Amino acid sequence: MPLRVYNTLSGEKETFVPLLPGKAGMYVCGVTVYDYCHIGHARANVVFDIIFRYLKYAGYDVTYVRNYTDIDDKIINRANQEGCDYSVISERFIKAFDEDMARLGLAKPTVEPKATDHIGGIIAIIEALVAKGHAYASDGDVYYAVDTFPEYLKLSGRNLEEMQAGARVEVGDKKRNPMDFALWKGSKPGEPWWESPWGQGRPGWHIECSAMSMEFLGKTFDFHGGGKDLIFPHHENEIAQSEAANGCRFVRYWLHNGFVNINSEKMSKSLGNFFTIREVLDKFDPETLRFFILSAHYRSPIDFSDQNLEEARTGLERIYSCLASIDEVLNRIPTSAELPAVECLSAIGLELQEKVAQFIPRFVEAMDDDFNTAQALGGIFETVRATNRFLAESKEFSPVALSLIAHVQHLFDEVGSVLGLFTLNPGQWLDGIKSAKADQIDIASDEIERLIIERTEARAAKNFKRGDEIRDYLLEKGIQLLDSAQGTTWNVK
């Protein structure tokens, strides 16, 4: 089965045929660095991180470019507010972005260019557009003349006349057509500037992505991604710039992720209903957030709430608990031990073996279908259940059984490396969750341990009344006891 991706340009799923066999070029619009990132940014970046990883997993030699837009009105505004140079702001939030992405466990893109390092390339494209009559200088600014590009709005499927009729577009005196957009803006006093054929100024929004993608991926490349809200005007304008300047197709497959909603409404700066990645990571661990994001298809909207995050965590705990059980068995039984010579599996063992055999094909099938991570997770859970079942019924483990569960462990590592999940030691991850929850409990862990010992002694003396008193007391405090043959452990409910 070949990889199929939904292309915003055609509105259909298309089979991915790389421009160059065995290679894939991918450009994703990064952030304008003027503030901390919110969960919407987390989703976009996690989604494309997984697409990047999956393309590599599928055998492509991937060049992944994710830019920083480090010059922009919003950055300048913030610098003015704080009375500092614009670069103080951009550097601060580039650092913050890098920290956030590292905490989320994102793989580093191949290149992470900054707009301000590509002013030369930006000016070259604008000059080409002016020379070809697609752009015009006007009082220190340079604008793109949208009516010179007949295919304008082909990505968003809009109609130029109707949009102009909408009249919500600001008409600047400097523009010939209200829909024209700035390629270059003359600088006002006190603003950062670069020399250009049109005087001192700075690039408009949109042009930096045309310049940086061309620099690292060429005039035509495979994938271009971003949030749905970038379709218009940002990506539409990139197409107009790049295709008019280069005279060839810009992007072959356009990918757009859906929004993160709060109560079914888009999370956004202007609505003020956003949570920063940092705030969320104070309450939930990074893999829980990732798991939550992957539990829905990347193009669907996803509703963010504490309850949904908690549910995601419960689901992830189920998987990690299974992996911890596997570890426990594999660590308990040394390979040198004398093992039962049973060389055939029970019915449940055969069922697990079947799940194991189908595991990767099913994972690949789901991911090949427009990166359907939700479906992929379904297959993972089915394997978890089969594994739990097998572990529950097995009193002793034959070499065949041990190799089967070791195989499960290996498979989870394999898909985990694509999804960015299960990357931690299961026991450690579960301990981390436990201690994070324990912080919200008003009882110290050494007190819990003391009571467990007292209860164990009481139970050994058949004093179940005292034992149950302790258990109920702890339960009231939110502590759940788990008795097993190896002793009693505890969990925060």
Added chain:
RNA sequence: GGCGGCGUAGCCAAGUGGUAAGGCAGAGGUCUGCAAAACCUCUAUUCAGCGGUUCAAAUCCGCUCGCCGCCUCCA
């Protein structure tokens, strides 16, 4: 107003022509001194509603209702 998307069990969520994955929550059972965890069983004759195409539709078409997004900075 224009364009686009969505509506699947109590909740989250796959499924885009062949007879409803998975997770959470809930009920019963096995296990247990009793519990918890784990495991087993059950929980949508039906996919917003109404028509149509088809041997066959949650999936295609039309209409209606509801929700959301873009059209202005936005992941």
